[in-house]
Amino acid sequence: MATGVGDGLAAEAPGPGQRVLDLVDKAIDLQSPLVRRNIDRARQRKPDATPEQVIRTLERMYISALAGTGAAVGGAAAAPGVGTTVSLALSAGEALSSLELSALFALSVADVHGVxxxxxxxxxxxxxxxxxxxxxxxxxxxVAERTGQHWGRQVVAKVPVETLRRINGILGRNFITKYGTKQGIIVLGRVAPFGIGAVIGGGANAALATLTVRSARRAFGPAPEAWD
Incomplete structure (x- = not known):
């Protein structure tokens, strides 16, 4: 089964799935150096916070940041005198910023879990x-042919890189149809009349961020009881 998946990906590598991986790679490259700083910021008010407390702070920071950017762009894009083309360009740029914030959040949580x-x-x-x-x-x-809870700890740490490459090819294509569609709806919503666009942008981004937080909790499971 895994071989068939790999053969299919080899033929489709230059397609949209690969372009998604390129965008994800760019977000990862920009945000990876900021992971430790992001965690330190979460611990700033309480240096002796437990890993679980830090993760909860990271979650709040992420939801707040994503909602804030969505509302700001929604308001600017719908301001009087701003054309539809400019509005869509602003919203599309914010979608890329959202991807970077999401990458920073996911990598930060993984770091706290010691992955x-x-x-x-x-x-x-x-x-x-x-x-x-x-x-x-x-x-x-x-694709990894593994079962069990908390794939973020179990699968990613133990599965060979070649298998992960096949997995990522599939995830890249799925990202277009699922996450890309959601973002497209949000982008169009932000072009609504002034004020409404800000509400749609901020609320929709907050909803997406909340879903991402829940996904991360399922991926990694309970936080470590203490720091390594």
């Missing part, structure tokens, strides 16, 4: 799997 993400393929799997939620975890465990 080693030295290779790009493992970072890709974490980001795409968390963003895709249930469909992502199903793909990961099926």
């Amino acid at each position: 080693s993400l030295d290779e790009i393929e493992r970072r890709r799997t974490i980001v795409l799997g968390v963003l895709l939620g249930g469909s992502g975890s199903t793909t990961i465990t099926k």
Whole structure:
């Protein structure tokens, strides 16, 4: 079964799925150096916070940041005198910023859990799997031929890189149809009349961020009881 998946991906690598991986890679490259700083920021008010407390703070920071960018762009895009083309361009740019924020969140949670993400393929799997939620975890465990809870700790750490490469090819294509469609709806919603666009942008982003938080909790399971 795994061989068939790999053969299919080899033929389709230059397609949309690969372009998604390129965008994810860019987000990962930009945000990976900021992971430790992001965790330190979450611990700033309480340096002796437990891993679980830090993760909860990371979740609140992520939801707040994503909702804030959505509302800001929604308001600007719908302001008087701003054309539809400019509005869509602003919203599309914000969608890329949302991807970067999501990558930073997923990688930060993985770091708190002590998950080693030295290779790009493992970072890709974490980001795409968390963003895709249930469909992502199903793909990961099926292609990896592994069962059990908390794929973020079990699968990503133990599965060979070549298998992860096949997984990421599938996740990249799924990302277009699932996450991309959701973002497209949000982008169009932000072009609504002034004020309404801000509400749609902020509320929709907050809803997406909440789903991502739940997905990360399922992916990694309970936080470590203490820091390594």
